[in-house]
Amino acid sequence: MMKNTPYPQGVDTPITSSAIFMVATLSSGEEAAQAVRSWCADIAGLVRAVGKRVPDGNLSCVCGFSFNAWGILFGSTRPASLHTFREFGVEGRKAIATPGDILLHLRADRMDLCFELATQLLAPLGDAVQVVDEVHGFRNFDMRSMVGFVDGTENPVGNKAVEATIVGDEDPTFAGGSYVIVQKYLHDMNAWNRLTVEQQELVIGRKKLSDIELDDSVKPSNSHSALTVIEKDGKEVKILRDNMPFGRPGSNEFGTYFIGYARSPEPLEQMLENMFVGRPVGHYDRLLDFSKAVSGTLFFVPSSDFLEALGD
Template sequence: MARRVPIAPQAVDAPLTCSATFIVVTISRTAPDAVSTVRSALASVSDLTKNVSIRDLNASFACTVGIGAEVWDELTNGLPRPAELHAFKEVKGGKHIAVLTPGDVLFHIRAERRDLCFEFERQLMDLLGDAVEVVDHTVGFRYFDVRDLLGFVDGTANPVGQAVPQATLIAAEDDGNAVGGSYVVVQKYLHDLRGWKGLGVERQEAIIGRTKLENIELDDAGEEEQKAHKTLATIEDEEGTEHDILRDNMPFGNPAASEYGTYFIGYSKKLWVTEKMLERMFVGVPEGKHDRILDYSRAVTGSTFFAPSADVLDGLGE
């Protein structure tokens, strides 16, 4: 019997670092050979990663690549599509909207040092050249003890240890055509910090569902009451089994321009889990009782990607 060769995933489970860069691009439809240029660049990501990471092996450098539904077929030369891969689903609530914005390829770059992220971006964009148009470029940073700019610890509910690959990486029994891959949803949120600070700590804690200083989880609201963010972001299936996603959110901002925000990025082996979370936040449970954090945090982008295994990515240039 032939021995099954393990499939190497991308660095979906790379540790949260001090610096991260999120680049979303679309493929140019006017540049000659744009698709083949992008395909070749994606196949070179592992080599670029080695070139940069060798400069500081303790910096936890990593880059994860996601491919959008609209370009999956042409970028992968017709590889089977992951079962759940489709464009980001815009969610319209009674008051807020999770908007859909363009995005063919995502690069999630992270390291303990900003200069390593910068150097990787430089080499990557040299390879891509005119073949792509950058539709979003966001530089994130770690804020104190892993807090967002609203002042609360972010990512407390993330899976840890062996629960990380179980929540994020597709196994053969999940989808034989997408083994080792992960669905990725990204959204860029802008915060109304002045309005948020005007609420007072107790009101903020009720909205988030945790204490601000100690990060202690608060009791859930009643069945018909306005639920906290932590409750709406908890997803269970019909059998009552809880499903996790891995959030690698990062704060970003420019005080001189009064811009403050959070870049949400969620990895999951089941896309419906993240989509259900957004539906609960924007539509509300019960309907009409949306996540009150959205009154102070507005989504300005929304895209869905699939991060194939490293083996698939490396093979795109063949």
Template sequence: MVDSSNARVPIEPQRVDAPLTSSAVLLTLTLTDAPDAAERVREVLGALADVTKNVAFRDLSASLACTVGIGSDAWDAVTGAPRPAHLHPFREVRGSVHRAPGTPGDVLLHIRADRRDLCYELERQLLGLFGDAVEVADETVGFRYFDVRDLLGFVDGTANPVGPALPAATIIGEEDPAGVGGSYLVVQKYVHDLAAWKGLTTEQQEAILGRTKSDNIELDDAAAPDQKAHKTLTTITDDEGVEHDILRDNMPFGSPGRGEFGTYFIGYARELWVIERMLERMFIGDPPGKHDRLLDFSTALTGGVFFVPSASLLETFGD
């Protein structure tokens, strides 16, 4: 007979692996100075699963999901839980030409569905529950563009892990008891100079990205050994030669009427250093001074680091 008092309760992660959908809302919030702001945010996050379920039932086939991340500055006050081992604010990366800025953010809501109205309704209800406990620092509405392409015309997210490799790359294990079942989340909002980009030939664009545009085939860097392509700079291996993956849920966003065209970078990782190394290689260069040429056409406006606690921990917030 099993002694249930010693049985381990399984820890359920949040839906980090939710499928890529046709619509998404990325909502960055900061806590206000309201006396009960942290407590109210905690209560709302504790009810997140129920609120999401109440909206999702209208169309279960639309794959509505909401993943929440909590920033370093708000973690202690909102959660009251031990801090994940590597949680810290976004560290600005400044190269000789481009920089990746860090911007304010205490809570990040990643809402996604195959129906825009469900994303809207969940966002509306959650903001109503938060009330004056939060302010909106950034709201970005993303959409799927053709066959999962970015607005530069290239397929995005090709290198994402699949199968058992997906949780292995995104969900923290026993190596960090305070973070087990969670994930690190890094977000950046990039805007593109499409006029300048379209001034390049297809071959020049492909050399910058490291993939062919029409059929998404990887190109060899040997043709330009002194200037690495984007796909090479964002491929991270450790000192033992082991490659480390992350999950990219990037979404295009924009408005032709406002002349705004961009990509919202969404990276989930088991190890935060992997994404930080990517940004260093992109903005500083490898070798230093040889930055990612994609940055000559894409400017980072925001940057935030969040920790995605397990769904099991979120449920305790409502106790």
């Protein structure tokens, strides 16, 4: 990290029990753009105002912007690695790109805090944006995903989380920022639950109860854990995940909202390529036989300093 790096948004906020994910598109016209620019400077104050009511609620908000929105809102000088979401895979097993200009990732240990903050954030925007996707996530028992395995085991912590997620002197104009990819996955739980525990463990690459990684001698090379480990120049490259289960049992909807932060989109995209295309090609992630990606967008999360300066 460079010295005097601008203060980042709460990308590496500790994991909480509740979250709301909202993706919105920007309305056309300079009036809408100006409304969003002015709103950016007020985000931190709204988080403080709502969070003060429950001091131990751990309320936070991360706001990101897509490639297209950046040009409209902030001009042609963009973060060095920001681009539109890259699709991977083939029809029927594809990481698809879906519309989205603005991401809001709200976290707290109480859903009412997330709900109140979402309400207060959207109110001043009016029709300047349209929310195209909203997911209310919950923490599932002992940090388990919808398919019953512990999620986020390999997340970096402390200084390593900052190093993995926060842009430094590789792009000094946008230091303190972070890249984030979000995807919504829906699971065929009937098919998944027809597998034995041992079969599920081979798909994931970990023991279900203990969360211990399977030995390489028995772990399939196309297991989820094998394909989501990213290496560059012989070293593992970490990303920070804060995935959340969501669903509506009455509608037979069971899902996982994937959200991954990194200081470059490269490891995130390499992970998706490994999963959907395969390593080698065709040797894709077995979990995708039971899970389908129904959304996908890449955003850049600027520093808190960048957002607050927009109020001047």
